[in-house]
Every structure is written in structure tokens, then in C-alpha cells.
Amino acid sequence: MTPTILDHLLLVSELFQRDMARAFAGTTLTASRVRVLWLLQHRGPSTQRELAQELDVSARNVSGLVDALEASGHVLRSPHPTDRRATVVTLTDAAAEQMAAMQSDHAQLSVTLLDAVAPQDREPLERGIVAIAARLAELVEAAERAGAEAAR
Amino acid sequence: MTPTILDHLLLVSELFQRDMARAFAGTTLTASRVRVLWLLQHRGPSTQRELAQELDVSARNVSGLVDALEASGHVLRSPHPTDRRATVVTLTDAAAEQMAAMQSDHAQLSVTLLDAVAPQDREPLERGIVAIAARLAELVEAAERAGAEAAR
DNA sequence: TATTGTTATACTCTATAACTATA
DNA sequence: TATAGTTATAGAGTATAACAATA
Numbered sequence: 233m234t235p236t237i238l239d240h241l242l243l244v245s246e247l248f249q250r251d252m253a254r255a256f257a258g259t260t261l262t263a264s265r266v267r268v269l270w271l272l273q274h275r276g277p278s279t280q281r282e283l284a285q286e287l288d289v290s291a292r293n294v295s296g297l298v299d300a301l302e303a304s305g306h307v308l309r310s311p312h313p314t315d316r317r318a319t320v321v322t323l324t325d326a327a328a329e330q331m332a333a334m335q336s337d338h339a340q341l342s343v344t345l346l347d348a349v350a351p352q353d354r355e356p357l358e359r360g361i362v363a364i365a366a367r368l369a370e371l372v373e374a375a376e377r378a379g380a381e382a383a384r
Numbered sequence: 385m386t387p388t389i390l391d392h393l394l395l396v397s398e399l400f401q402r403d404m405a406r407a408f409a410g411t412t413l414t415a416s417r418v419r420v421l422w423l424l425q426h427r428g429p430s431t432q433r434e435l436a437q438e439l440d441v442s443a444r445n446v447s448g449l450v451d452a453l454e455a456s457g458h459v460l461r462s463p464h465p466t467d468r469r470a471t472v473v474t475l476t477d478a479a480a481e482q483m484a485a486m487q488s489d490h491a492q493l494s495v496t497l498l499d500a501v502a503p504q505d506r507e508p509l510e511r512g513i514v515a516i517a518a519r520l521a522e523l524v525e526a527a528e529r530a531g532a533e534a535a536r
Numbered sequence: 537t538a539t540t541g542t543t544a545t546a547c548t549c550t551a552t553a554a555c556t557a558t559a
Numbered sequence: 560t561a562t563a564g565t566t567a568t569a570g571a572g573t574a575t576a577a578c579a580a581t582a
Binding site for chain 3 (some may be wrong): 571576
């Protein structure tokens with residue numbers, strides 16, 4: 233069987249993940265921890281509850297990830313100014329710089345990849361991928377709703 | 385910032401993985417175990433060493449995955465006919481059927497997704513994705529070679 | 537000697553449940 | 560009562576290292 237569009241899409245994601253893993257090997261960073269840093273860079277200082285919601289993981293999981301990132305000097309925990317139950321997580325300067333560099337690498341990679349596509353194919357490619365992502369999002373959401381319904 | 389092509393690609397893969405996880409929730413199957421089954425369906429009966437090589441994971445990891453799949457009735461272990469060190473892993477009939485159904489769902493999904501793309505965009509889309517996957521594969525391979533070189 | 541798969545050990549991600557402090 | 564985060568516990572994926580059986 234010839235690979236389908238979906239197969240090519242999944243291949244891209246597999247390659248990307250493999251490269252991430254390689255890039256972080258030998259450091260204390262992992263894909264999950266980087267997702268936390270990435271989110272903090274985009275949102276700014278956040279409570280652990282906010283991180284858990286955005287990442288769609290449990291509060292317990294966030295505790296562990298923040299523990300590790302705090303130990304490695306990537307984030308700081310500080311008390312919330314008004315809610316004494318809550319903890320605010322902030323990127324350290326070094327981590328903020330690192331994330332800025334990562335973001336710029338990411339943008340550069342996107343350019344490099346697009347550069348491999350014939351110029352006249354670029355616009356339809358972009359439209360096509362956006363359409364596929366939207367359709368897939370609908371399908372997944374419908375499946376999740378159906379699952380939630382069945383569980384009642 | 386507007387999302388780049390790469391962001392859209394990664395969104396597709398994230399949605400896909402989320403749907404996989406949802407589909408297997410409540411069963412003993414997981415993404416890793418399904419990868420083993422998928423591979424067995426494509427390769428036919430294989431030794432654990434072959435599985436470890438194809439999946440690019442450790443022998444230990446394969447032992448655990450096969451243990452779980454054997455317990456759940458998805459695979460059988462049998463002695464290798466000529467090499468008494470090796471174990472041959474085979475899909476059970478039920479698992480083979482299940483994988484055939486999954487493969488057909490996968491093909492169907494690919495059609496459904498392509499259906500969301502404007503007809504005149506489909507060919508350039510496909511060409512574009514193939515080009516991106518190829519370029520990314522080059523980049524990742526080069527990075528891996530560079531890393532291996534640096535480690536010497 | 538080299539290879540196949542297992543046992544031993546350890547780390548990470550993840551979840552639920554019980555609990556503490558606070559709202 | 561409800562919420563934020565931690566401790567306790569557990570399952571799964573993954574790795575390396577030591578080991579047994581076999582090649």
C-alpha cells in the first residue's frame with residue numbers, strides 16, 4: 233500500500249518528536265517539561281492550576297513537572313499575591329532566553345521546511361493542512377462528545 | 385504570532401494521538417502496544433529482537449510490551465524453529481482481525497480528511513507534505529549524525 | 537565470543553484518592 | 560463547601576546493566 237496523506241503527516245510528527253528527544257538528551261529537559269516552559273513563555277507567570285488546565289493534565293502531574301523544573305533552575309515558585317492557596321510559577325531569566333531561542337529555531341525550521349515545497353504549491357498546501365486540521369478537530373471532538381454521552 | 389505550517393502539522397498529530405488514547409481508554413491497549421500489533425500485522429510473525437530493531441526501543445521494552453499483549457490475548461509466543469535463543473511473536477486471529485479493522489479505519493480517515501480539502505488543492509497538498517517530510521527526514525538524520533560524531 | 541531474551545533497578549509521565557491549608 | 564497544591568499509591572513506557580541459555 234502506498235502511504236496516505238495521513239501517513240505522511242504522522243511521519244512528520246514522528247520525526248519532529250525524535251529530534252526533540254535527541255536535542256534534550258543529556259539534559260534534564262524532556263518533552264513534557266518543555267511544554268510547561270513553552271506555555272509559561274506564552275502565558276507569562278501562571279498558577280499550577282492554570283498550567284494543569286491548559287496542558288490538560290492532572291494537578292499532581294504539574295506538581296512533579298514544576299518540581300523538576302525548579303530543581304533544574306528553569307522556573308521559580310512564588311506565593312500568589314492574593315490567594316494563599318495558590319503558587320505562581322515563573323520562568324527564570326535563563327530559561328526565558330532558552331525558550332526565546334527555541335521559538336526562533338522553531339520559526340526558522342518552519343521556513344526551512346516550506347522552502348522544500350515548490351513555490352506554487354505553498355498556498356494550496358497551507359490551505360489544505362488548515363482544512364485537514366479543522367476537519368480532524370471536528371471528528372475528534374465529536375468522538376469525545378459521543379464517548380462522554382455513552383459514559384452517562 | 386500566526387501559527388506556521390509546522391504548527392498546523394503538529395496540531396494534526398496531537399489531535400490524532402488524543403483520539404488514539406480516547407479510543408483505547410478502558411481497554412488494555414495503549415499506543416505503544418498497538419505499534420507492536422501494527423508492526424506484526426505488516427511484518428508477519430517476528431522475533432522480539434526484530435521488533436526491538438524496527439521500533440527502535442530496547443530489548444527490555446519489547447519484553448514488557450509482549451508480556452502485556454500475551455496476557456491480553458493479542459499475541460502468542462512460540463519457540464523459534466532453528467534458533468533456540470529466540471522467541472517468535474505472532475498475532476492471534478482476533479488481534480489480526482482487530483488490526484485489519486484498524487487499518488481500514490485509518491484508510492477511511494485519510495479519505496475523510498482529504499475530502500475536507502478543495503479538489504484543486506489536493507495534489508499540491510500531497511506533493512507539499514511529501515517534500516516537507518523528506519526535508520525534515522534529512523535534517524533529523526544530519527542532526528543525529530552530527531550528534532554521534534560529537535559523542536566520539 | 538556474540539546474541540536473545542530475562543531479571544534487576546531506576547527514572548519519567550500520568551492518573552486517582554486522601555489530605556492540608558485556604559477561600 | 561469548594562479549591563490549590565501536596566502526599567500516597569499505582570500503572571505504563573523507557574533505559575542500562577547483569578545474567579542465562581544458546582549460537
